[in-house]
Structures are given as structure tokens and as C-alpha cells.
Amino acid sequence: MSAKPIKLVGAAVLAVAGAAGSFTLTTVVMDQMPDALLIGVTTLLAALVVVTIRAAGLGRFLQATPPRDLIIAALGGAAAFWVAPLVVLSQRASDAPSGSEVLFFTTAMWGPIAVAVAVVVLQERPAWAGFAGAALAVAGAAALLANWERPSSFSPFAKFPEQEIVMLGAGAVFALGSAAILMVARKHDNRLVAAVAAGGAGLLSAVVAVFSLGDYGQTIVRLSTELILLGVSQAAFIGGWTSLTHERGLLRSSSVLLSIPAVMTTLFVVERVTGIFGPIPFQIPAVVAGALVCLAGAVSVWIAGTGTAAPAATSGRLAEVAGFLAWLGLAGAAVALFRPALSAAAQGVLGDGFSATWVMVGAESAAGWILFAAALALLAAVRTRRMGSPSATWVSLLVAALVALAASPMLIDTTLHTWNQWVPAAVQQTYGTEYARFSVEALVDPVWIGSAVLVVLSAVLLLSSVLIDRRRAARPELEETQ
């Protein structure tokens, strides 16, 4: 944990850039050859890059390290860097699930899974801060991805639920593989453990790829530039991710996964502004709001538990009331998830026309989940402060919750799924054209508003209790006289 900040930031940037590059390049070449061959070739290339860079001392390390540790690292690498991407790719067709859904289920949603594995398997703490920050980041990511376009193709668990659940399973494989590598890295030289992990992934992927080669030799040659770039992207991710998990632990490193949708969106905005690949009809204010929530949650996970532990809070009654209000806010937000939040309408004019209006509940809206996650974050802030966690932990959670609440009005009419099983497919496929339309309008829910007010009140009381504690600490004689 003693790495310099610049090194940590460098590893984080490498991991994010590697993941973003891998996602983009995989989308470019995925339909051109069998999944096992594509992932096999690129994982082998990535392994070659990592092993080459970290070759110094590798021979001695292999001889001196217990075989059990080497096998765990190699299998962990194979799971995280070969099996997980292969499973994901096996669930993707050219445009189904949509790019926004795949990005969501293979980056942001892997964040809480990594946090869960870090808490359960590696016993990393603080669990509350990790889960709350991850929840906020996931809610923000969903909100921003649902605003990449309108009508949005982002409809998690609506059109391709099986594929998306399998992608979550791949996330568990990735997190468990990362945990295995980390456990070995904590006992040995991390750089060389990472090389063994990459080597394990490369070796197994190469063996399987040979059986998928068939007559795709020419295709590999034709796509050599893309495949090399993809291999380098994967190598960057492996290098950055293994360094980061070693220095910051798996829980805090999951912030990298959580932030990828926001980072990729930023790249797309740059692309839109420069007009390199043409426009994407982003809903800019909503996307910015979603990205802020996503990044605020990711930052709180990145910071969680770092710094010097503080003495437990003493301003008893005020902090208790803050905690009580936060619980009430969370309960209200949970209730709001089941209450009417949006009025939706779908209309199609092709063939036999279709026209329907219905009500969507809070669980189908971005604002519903953002309020829930904000209340959770505030509750985590109250709890972590009471338990004497470093101030950066609860301050970042408090700030993230307030950022989320401030951003939620921009996301009040964002639905988390446009696709419905029961609306005729012919209508849904022509949404956004002159033949069909889908629209949503926010409904006023007093429970949502009341819960948001409770969360804000809780935040105010938490800050007040901090000020009182500081005043008491500065004037201990007052304590004695009272």
C-alpha cells in the first residue's frame, strides 16, 4: 500500500484505457472469427507482452516459488483474463445485446461483484463503504447509458436476460480469478506473479485457439492490426489491474471497473464534438448527470478505508438522529422503487397500429435507483464515521450522496428499460422513426420526494455532528463543565 500516488494513478489509467480499448476493439472484430480463436489469439498476444516486459527474474521465480502458488496464479489469470472475456463474447451477437448493455454488464456491474468477492473472500474492509459506493456508481452508470440515445436500446434484463446473467457470472469468474492472483501476489513479487497469471491465461488460450483455427489463418492475417491492438489493450489492462489490486486491494480497485462507462462516454463525447465517427444522439445534460453520479460513487470506493483511522464519533444524539433519518430515507427510497414513477406511452402506425400507455415504477427509473443508492451511501457515511473510519471514507460517501441527489432532477424522466416483452416487436424496432414512438414522462411521487428530503436532512445532521465534535475537541474544558 506504499506505492506513490503517481504510480497508482498510472496503473488505474492503464487499466481503464486497456478495458476501454479491449471493449471497443472486440466490438470491431468479434464477428470475423470464432470466439475461442479471437480471445485465444489476443490473450496469447497480451500474455507475450506482459511476460516479455516482466521477464527479468522470472526463471528464478518459477524455480523458487511453491508450485501450488504458481498454479493458483496461473489458473487465476486464466479465469480472469481468458475465461471471463470468452464467456462474455460467447453471449454477444453483432448488436445483441446492445453495446450499452454489454458495457454495463461487463464493467460497472462487475464492480459490486468484485467488491463482494473482496469482502467475502479476501476479508477487505470497509464493506459498507464499498457496497454503497458501488451501488451509487452502478446507478449512475445505468442512468448515463440509458441516455446515450432516446429511445434507448439500454434495457437490462428485458430483452436478453439469460445472456446478461451469464455476463454477470463471467464477472464473478473475473473477480475470483483476480482474488486468486492477489492472494499469491501478497506472498511473492507482484510483478512476477502477474507475469505467471498472464502466462497461464496465454498458455490455456493458445491450446484452445489451436482447435478453433480451422481455415481462419487468412482472417488472422487480414485483421492482424486490430488483433495486435486488442492484445496490447488486454496487456495494458492485465498490467494495470494486477498492479492496482496489489497496491489498493480488490475492493478499492473495483472503482476502475465502475468508472469505465463514464470514461468511455467522455471519449464518445470527444468523438461527437470532433465529428470523427459522426454524431451520437447523447442526451448531454442527463449523460453528464449520470456520469457525475457514476464517478462520485467510483471515487468513494477508491478512497474507502484509506487514510488514518479516526476516533469513533462522540456527538451521540445528533449522529444517532442522522443515522435514523438515513435509515428512514433508505426505507422510503426502497418503497419508492415500487411506486409509480413514470408514465410511458408507445405508439406504432405500421401495419395494424398499436397504442398503449402505462405506468412504470421507481425500479424502472434511473432516479429511483439513484435515490436508493444515495440513501445507502449516506447511511454508510453515518456508520463508517461512527465506527471511526478515516474521515476521507465517510466524507467521500457524503459528497457522493449529495452529488447524486443534486443530479437526480436531470434524470427524473430516464427509464431503465425501453424494451417491453409485451409491446409488439414490430413497434419497438421502429421506435424513433416516423412509424413508432416511445415516450416517458416523470410522475410526482411524494414518497420519492420525502425520502430525498430525509437523506438531505440526514446529511445536514451528520455535518452538524462533525462540527460539534470538532468544537468539543478544540475546547475539551467545555465538555468537563457540562
Place this chain on the structure above:
Amino acid sequence: MRRLISATTVLALALVLFGGAGCAPQVEVRTGTKVVCTYGEVISDGIHTVKVPAQDAGKYKVRTITRLCPRHAQLESLYQAAQQALAAGDMAAAKKALEQVVAIDPAFAKAAAQLDTIAGGGKPAPDTSSPGGSAATTSTPDKPGDADTGSPAESLLVWAPDKISGFTASRPTVDPLTIARQYVPASGSDAVSFVIAVEQFPSAKLANSGLTAQVKRVYSRDSDTFKLNGHDVYFGTDGQRYGALGFVDGAVMVVLEMSGKSGEPPSGLKSALKAAANQLP
């Protein structure tokens, strides 16, 4: 173990809530059949709203049947006869047929104009265009945006006329509050496809919101605003192939969408769209 259970519970809750989002609520669907005259008048409207379980919603359809109503069929026939008589030089027969047309529909502008010419001793040229070109304008109110929303389709049709220079009109797709009409470009045109979509909103404010959401945000490139026929008109493209021009008249939003040839910048469609919009009221 306790933490494992907590983590699993949180994940399960998220899955249930996210997954439950697809669960079927009660849905209000519109169903029934509406018969609309080719010229936009609603002949009969049997469409009503029912509340049904969502999984059954797909069974309910809104059928719109377009057919020529007897009144317009008679007008077409009489007007056609008048034009044939004019072509044959039979002024008396032409005058008689035109008088019958105007008696049935005093707002039939072309027939009235031909009658005036005959009454003044002149010999009007026969109208060789489709009779719809005249008849469609017979029953449109002066200000479409202020039209009675009880049967707005006929009032909206004025924004998607039968004739736009350089294009051949298809039959409009008519709905109570919207009309969409495709136009086939003449050979040599810059346009590959051309559609006029007209939508009636409850208020001018909502129509302006609709223009922002459906036109300004979607066609945000090469944007320009200018005055045309007294309207504040917005022009924009998607930066690839499509260009659109939109404006609001009262509570009505009118959108002209055009696609150009592949590889050509859509900003070049601006003049064609302006020319088309210039032929609207």
C-alpha cells in the same frame, strides 16, 4: 457467513428489482377501427381505450382503413367530367359539372376559379393533375393549428399536400393526432427519400417541446434557424445522411425529413427542404 448472506441478498434484491422491471403492469391500450377518407376526413371512428393486463396488450390493434368517401368520390367524378368537357371544348357541360362541384363543396377553390373564368367569358385550361390536388384542400380550416382536435387528421393534411414540386406523394398514414406522408423524389433530385410528419399537440408549448426533442436534438448538426412563410424554422442534419426542417404552427409540429445520396453531406439538403417547405401554408 453473515456477510455472504448480506451480499447475496443485496444482489438478489437488485436482480429481482431490475428483472421485475419487465413484469407486466396494467396497460391502457387503444383498440378498434377507424375509417378515414383518402382526403383525411374521418368517416367513422370506433377506437376506444381499454385497460388490460400488459401481456395481452399486443392483441389490441388500432386499425386505420383509408377509403374514398362517397362525397369525395362524387366530387372527383364531377370534377373529372368537367375537365374532360373543358378538354373537349364543351363549355356548357363543363360549367354544369363545375357548378355541381361547387354546390357540394363551396370551398373547392380550383372548381370555383374555373367557373369564374367561364363566367367571365374565358376558357380555362383543363386541370391535368389528380383531382385530389384540389379536393384535399376543400375542407381545411384557415389555421390548422387552431383546428378542432376532435378530427384533427383532416386539418393536419394541409401540411402534407398532394402536390409538392419535384415529388410524387404517396397516400398519407393518418392517425387521430399524426399524419406521415412519404414523397417519392423525381429522378435527378438531391433527395433519396422525403417524408413529412405532422403532429397535433395539446398546446403550442408542448409542440415546441416536441420540436426540441424530436428534431433539434436528433438533427443537431449543421443547425440553422430562419423565417419561412411566417414560421420560425429550424434546420439540422444528423451529420451522415439525413436532414430535417421543422417548425411549429400553433399546437401543430411539422417536420420535413429528407435523406440524401450516400457520401454526400446532408447539409446540401437544406435548399431542397426549404423549397419543399415553401410550398406549405
